Each structure stands twice: as structure tokens, then as C-alpha cells.
Amino acid sequence: MSRIPPITLHRALHAVWKAPRGPGALSAVNHSVVGRRFIITAFVFFAIGGLLAMLIRAQLARPENPFLGADAYNQIFTMHGTVMMFLFAIPLIEGVALYLLPKILGARDLAFPRLSAFGYWCYLFGGTIILASMLMGVAPDSGWFMYTPLSSSTYTPGVNADVWLLGVTFVEISAICAAVEIVVTILKVRTAGMSLTRMPLMAWYLLVTAGMMLLAFPPLILGSVLLELERAFDWPFFDPERGGASLLWQHLFWLFGHPEVYIIFLPAAGAVTTLIPVFARTKIVGYGWIVAAIISLAFLSFGLWVHHMFTVGIPHLALAFFSAASMLVAVPTAIQVFAWTATLMRGRPQMSLPMLYLMGFFSVFILGGLTGVMLALVPFNWQAHDTHFVVAHLHYVLIGGFVFPMLAATSYWLPLMTGRMPVFSVSRSAFWLIFLGFHGTFLIMHFTGLLGMPRRVFTYEGGLGWDAPNLISSIGSFVMAAGFALFVVDIVLQLRFGRRFRRNPWGGTGLDWAMPAPAPSYNFASLPLVTSRDPLEDNPRLGADIAAGKGYLAGAPRAEMETLCVDMVSGEPDHVLLLPKNDYTPFLMAGGLAVFFVLFLFSAYAFSLVGVVIAAVFGWRWLWSLGARTDPEPLDAGHGLVLPVHYAARSAPTILGLKYFLAANAAFFGSLIFGYLFLWTTAPDWPPPDILDIDLLRLATLAAGLAGAGVLARLARRANDKGDARWRMLALAGSALASLLTLAGLGALALLNAPSPVSHAYGAITMAVIGYAGLHVLLGVLFTAYALARHLFGYVSAVRSADMRGAEIWQAYTAITALAGLALIVLMPGAFG
């Protein structure tokens, strides 16, 4: 390959990749832009959540303080928790992952750039709804975990709880999108030669985190949907007077809530694992140990949820399982900590700024972990639960395990964004203010809790021994806030006065530092061949080689946005992914959903469907823009490598993305089944006298329709593989028709045979299962109709088979889950009625 001057390559690439300006910014889909938007928005919400925390501490600074009343206080502490968890921590992780992943994997963008842009708009709109409610004084006020029945319409008649349920669900859509994006990107969109075991550990951490998000968020979304159904349409899932169980909400919430803690912690630990070897000038100890530890941690963290419910009256033996599992998670955590200490021992660590934050992380997080082990002990928990001890513990874990590492990560990677180094003296002062303020606030709060001060009280009497510790906490919190303010000042100073550098100021060995700073819009002028875990150590001139176009896919000779897709395990190049240009569709689709959520919030239920239709129209347009009407020629990737284009490749990201989305969907369905069984075994008055009444013939017809639609979609895909366009069309049409008939049958079942969803929780959850099946069959009709339309317009061929395979997978999933759901609601009354 002839040598091209880097600046020529840069101009050619930048012309294709540059971010749009002005109103066109709404169409930006590039991962650097979207990631940066996520990060900045998350920090804005962090500042808002921090202001709310200051109000809380101001109120509690002295006994009988008249500053805030109970109503305002309840809204403020609920919003503090909600903002910090859902609008700061999770989106910050998503933003960091979306920004960094392509840079550390050696790619030019993510697998689905438009999906992450869509996720960002969902997050921004959902967060805005929640924030607006606070400005109007109708913010959620039932605590950030929204226990029923306090959050039910009887006890919270206003719009407050609806804001939480709808706003958070809207934001969670973005979390699911980001999770699919992250998993598929890590598994497929890497540079040549980057096998799974050569990936930076940060990518492993994010892979595991995203996998957890796929399974942990659906229970919360299901809980929110059920509670909103109860509030809006009076379906009594959680109402004990009508066969519901308020504990069902707690199970669904904590089934999400505990893994959530690790979802927040793991990426932060990934940053720790990345930074420590860089500043110790050595390699990480125990790569394989760490991978095994984080996968173990991911699983074990799902076995802890009941430890938030030790006081709800669950039998002691059941608590013991969770107590044992809670202790077990300390082991993989200890493995990571010892891998970090061993790395420090092996190297010559320097106390540079990111390292200072890591020391803050270690001291705070270890203490938080130790109080966590105490809380895992059932007898101790019964005393400390719901006191300020727990408040102190969770802030040690979350600020220690998340905020400090994220501040370290920010100071480490910010120069990559800005091209300038931090201003040292200011940064250090900021650290010490945050660190000392933090301990001043929360160390003493352990004792306040042990002295018996419960959480969530808006004031307290003097003379109980709580006055002095509360005052100290309040002073500490203001010191910490000053520290964060100084941190912001530091960033501004860095942007303005920071010393410029050329490349790799910290001596990192990953691909993220093999690019000039500030990072160019396309990341890499050509994609390098990686042969170890530390490509920059193997070849210190790698950055210059990449810029000179010595890797694969150099420049933009076809004026397309191209990156490599690889074999999942070995990292062998597999095909070329052509990335989408900037597009307004994600913004408009999220806008449609915003119309739906806002109208639903104002109880305009029928009108709110307009929003769904808008979203569906843009969703259709989005899908339609994929692929092409002719079979593509293979592309020359350089160095003699000729690769197919992604829409002609069997292992293209699209289908993988659909599968991971369905994994999350299956977790949602599994939670629904859990809800059914939970109510059946624990709620009072089950089952009611009026149960589902269905004759065998009707049931057999429905089952045949579901199975038929699945089988026909499969036949259509197989006909397409053989190039048989006629059978492809006939089988697809048959599948669509079978789905349509099944839909009618399910509608009749819901209207004629099913018991009323209002009179008893049995009817409500039965209707929810039928509704789940119905919704999927309806989408099955749309998917097959879409594939038919694509067939008619010439987008489908034996090579371009993604539409066919998508329809096949959707119809199979629908058949399996709907049949399982029907079997459950028919068999349970028969077996246990």
C-alpha cells in the first residue's frame, strides 16, 4: 500500500464523519457525540441531585428545623434517590461505555449508532418529565423504591407516582438500548486480531455489565407497567383487599435493585483495573482471574435481592439462602482487590491525579464493603435496617465504588476529549475537599444510625444524641459540595489553560491512546492489526502508523463510514460494517414516545396512542433504511483482505442485536410468570371463584395459530436461503395470516372468557399474560408484513436475508412465550383450583 500523508487521510475521513452543526445536531448519531451528550447530561443531573442532597442536609442540620415541611422533604429525598440512580449513575455508565468502547476496541463507531442516539433522546425526554414535575411541585414522594401500597392511587392520588413510573420507564428504554448496543459492539465490532482474551479488561467489565442490564432492568419495567396499570385502570396487582400482594412490587423492584448496585460498580471497577497498571508502570496481575471474578459477581448479584427485604416476614430459612449468597459476593470482589494490590506491588506506582482518586476509592469502598457484610447478617440487619446506618453504608458503596473511580476515569480520559492536561494544584484541592467532606458527612452517619435515627424522617427531637452528629454530617456535605464545584472549575480551567500534548500523556498501552487528542470524529484513520493485550507497548509508533493509513480500511475511499466486524472469539475480520449517516429518525421516534408518555401522564389514554403510532411510523422508516436492493460486491479492506458488506454477511450485528433484545424480553416475560406464581402462592384469597373458562377446541385453535405462524416464518426463511422467491412470499403471507387470526382469537379470549381484570388480582395478572401474548402476536403481524413489503420492493435475496431471519426469530419467540403463557393460565387453575 502506498504511503499517504496523514493529513490527506484526515481530511478525507473528516469530510465523511464530521458531526453536524446547528439544528442538524439533532440528527447526530456518532458515538463520540452521543457518548459526550450522555456524560454531560448525567453530570448535570448529578449537580441537581447534589443540590437536593444539600437541601436534605440543611433540613437535618438541627432538630425541629422549620426549613422544610414533610411534603417538600418527601419529594426531595425521593427525587434525590431517583435522580442519582436513574438519571445520573446508569446514564453516566452508558455514556462512558458508548464513548470509550470503539476507542478501546479499535473501531470507528458502535454497532448501532442510531440506537444509542435514540436511547439518548429517551433518557433526555424521560429525565425532563421527572424534573419538570419537581418544578411544578408534584414530584414523586413515595421514596425512590416506591413501595406499594403507599404508591398506589389510594394513598398517592396525585400524579406524583405516575411521573416516577412513566418517567423512569422511559429512561429505562434507553438502558435496554444501550445494553444491546454494548454487548453486540463488544462481541462483533473490534479491530482485526483482537480476540476475546486480548480485549482490554474494561471491555470485559462492560460486556458483563451490559449482560446484567439486559436481565435486571426488565423486572423493574414489568413492576412499573403493572403498577401503572393498577393506578390508571384499577387492575389490583398489589392490592391485598382484592387478591394482590404489595410484596410483589418489592420482589420485582429489588430483583432489579440489587444487581443495579453491581451494574454501577462493575464499570467503575473496570476503570480501576485500567488505570492501576498504567500508573504502576506494569501489567495487570491475573487477567483470567478477573474475568472469572466479574462473571461470578454478575450471577451472584442476582441472588441477593431479598436481602433488602429481611424485615418483611419471609421465613428464616429463605433469608438464610440470601444471607449466604450476600456473603459469597465478597469473594470475587476480594479477588479483584487482591489483583489490584498485586499489580501495585509489582510496579512503581506514582501518586498522580487519577491515582489519588483511586486511593479515595479504595479507602471508602473497602469500608462500604465491610459494613455490607455486617448488613448481610440477618440479626444485625434487623436492627440497622432503615436507619441512617444503611444510608451511610449505601453512600460508602455508591460514592466509594462508583463516584471516586468515575472521577479518576474522568481525570484520566478527559485529556483525550480536550487534548489538554488538567491544572494540577486545583485538581488536588478538589480531591481533598471531596474526600474529607465525604467522610465528614457519612462516617459519623453510621453512628447516628446505630443511635437509632431512622431514615426518611424530615425532622427529629433534640436531646436524643442525634444533634451533634447531624450537624457534623451537614457541615461535611457542604465541604464535599465545594469540592465538586472545584472539580468543575478544574475542568473549565483545563479547557482554557491546560497544557496541550501530542499523544498518550499517561503512557497507556491500549488503543484509546493510539489516536491524536482531541480524538478525531472517526477515531482511527486505519484499523490496526492487534497481536497482544498491549498494542501500544508492542509498537510505540502505532499511533503514527494508524494515522498514516498502514492498517485496514484506510481512509474513506468509497466515501462510506466503514469499520470491521470480527469473529466473536478469535477476532479474525469477518465483514465490513457500513455505518449509517446522521439521521433525524431516532430523535423523531423518541419524540413520538414522549408524546405517548406525556399524554398518558395526563390520563389522555386514548389520545396517547397517537404517540405510539408516530413512534411506529419512524421505527418502520428506520428499519426500511437498512440493507440494499442489490447484492453488494465484496470490499477491499487493504492488505489483500476482501470482505463482504454486513447486510450480506450471516453473522451481521443486526440479528445478534435482535437476539439480545429478545433475551431482555424473555427476562420481562419470566418476571411476569414469577409474578403470576408469586401471587398464586402468597396472596390471600387465591384463586377466586371466577376463573378463566376456556374449552379445549378454542385452546387448540389458538395453539395451532401460534405454532403455525412460527413454522411458516421458518419455512419462508428456508425458502429464501434456497433462492425460492415464490415460496418465500407464500410462507410469509401464511405466517402473517396465522398471526392475524391468532390475534383475533386472543382478543375474543380476553373479551369473552377471561375474568374481569378489575375485581381480583387473578383476573388482572391473567389478562396481563394474555396481553403480553397479544402484543407479541400483533408485532408478529407487523414484522411479517414488513418482510413481505421488503420482498415486494426487492430488498430480500438469498444473500440479503436479515429481514427474513428477523421475522423468523420474532415469530419463534412469540410462539414459544405465548404458548408457555397460555399453558400457565390454563393449567394452573386446573391443577390447583
Next chain:
Amino acid sequence: MSGRERPVRAHDLFWLVAGFSVWAGGFSALYGLHAIGCRAGWDEMDFVSLSVNRWALTGVYLAHITAGAALYLPLRAIAGRWQGESARTMRQVAVALTLAALASTIWSGAPVLVLEGCI
């Protein structure tokens, strides 16, 4: 090990999650069965000097330990054939995870053997 060596493929990633899937299944089964048993009054019914609940739970516990242990044999055979750059680390991680999951299954279900009842 055997003559049929091959690279690590995408479907081999199954071995990274298989062990802990057994753990998760056992954990859910114990928790669910205990709730059902308590609802159905199995802890009041005795069978050969132990309550029916204790028998059922111990049975499920041992079954999952057996299943977790049984994963190890095919894993050894399959992972032994892996070759190529990723093979060594992948083999270590898969074996470590399978054994760690087995230990976790034994650990987190152990209260079944010690504690009693539905209170």
C-alpha cells in the same frame, strides 16, 4: 489431549455461563420450593423422621450439586481440544467458573441442612 483440536468458537462461550446457570436454577428452585412447601404445609408433614419440606429441599439441593459437578466432565473433554491464541485463557476461565459455581451451589444452599421450618 485428543487429536481433534479446534479453535474456540462462539458457542463455546456457553461454558462461561453454564456453571452459574445451574447455580441460579438451584437457587431459584430452593427459594420457590420452600415457599410452595410452606404454603402447602409440607413442614408439618413428616416422612421417615424428617419433614416433607426438608426432604424436598435436600433433594433439590443435592440434585443441583450433582448437575454442577456433572458439567465438569464434558467441559474437560471439550476445552481440552481447544487450541489457538485464546484457548489457554478461555480454558482457565471456563474451568474456574464451573468450579466456582459448584462451590457457590454448595455454599448458598447449605442452610437447608442446618435450619428448619417456615418461621
Next chain:
Amino acid sequence: MIGSLLILAMMMGLILWPFLKRHKPVDVPEALWLWSGGLAFPLIVLTALLIWGLPAGQSMLAGRTPPVATVEAEAFQWGWTFRYEGREGDTSDVLHIPAGGPVDVAVSSIDVIHAFWAPRLAGKVDAIPGQTNILRIEASEPGIYAGQCAEFCGLGHTAMRFTVIAHAPEAYEAALSAALAGDGGG
């Protein structure tokens, strides 16, 4: 508590040691380090804790020995109604128990979730609509003990306090009768 501080000090020592000026890179053996520190160390500590913790939890539960008295605590927004086994009437926000023996409290709620907590007498248990949870409390000495709702329950949560009065066992019946004869107060 002291154990925790020791562990913290040890870990911080390990972490900060390499930053000392005279530290030379040590080629720590990876397997030994991770097996001993990452696996053996936490497992030993945790096993000890669990062996101590599980039976301790079991012994705090009702059921082993018969209680000397059984009472009902019914929570509402925002207060408590206490009833006594075998007695007519109830008391509001004041619970009378005999000292020196275990008392079972059957805790329930008529509206949202609350929690019964008298810190010096026992741990806490949630008051959940539609179900009854039994908590065993015990006051070793006669006296007045403070209690409060420990689960956030809305606007009146902060003020949802109650009092437990433990009477000498021989004086209990008379004191209870006097309280029940009053206007429901204590």
C-alpha cells in the same frame, strides 16, 4: 467492628505500601497472592460470620419457647392500635407488656407498609397489609421504651412513634386492665 477496622487498616497498608519511596517492584507470585488473599481469606472470615450469624438469627425468632404474652400491633396512617390476647378493647400508641419474658407481637397494617421497631427490645419487622408478621420482643427490666415506625409511610411517618411500657410481671394484669379501662390511651 474492631475486626472491620483491622481489615481496613491491613488493606490500606497493602495498597499504600508500594507508594513508599523505598519500594522496589516485587515480583509477587500471582497464584499464591490471589488464592490466599482473594479466596481463602474472605472465605474463612465469612464462614465464621455465617456460623455465628445463622443460629443467632434463628434464636431471635418466635416459636422455640412459648411467650409469656401475645399482643397484636395494627399500624395505620399514622399510628398504632395494640390489642391483647384474651382481653377486650385496645390501646393507642402505647403498648403494655410484662417484663422479663418473651412477648410475641403480631404485626399487621390496615393501609400502607409500616414497620414496628422498638430498638432496645428487638429488631424490626414490617407491618404489611394482608399479612401478619410475628416479632418476638423482650424487655429484661420494667420501664418505658421508645418505638417508632421504621418504614417510610407518607406525610406522618416522622411522627409515627409509640411507647412500650414494660411492667413487673406481677403488676402486669392490673396495669393492663387500667390501661384498657381508660379511653384507649395509656
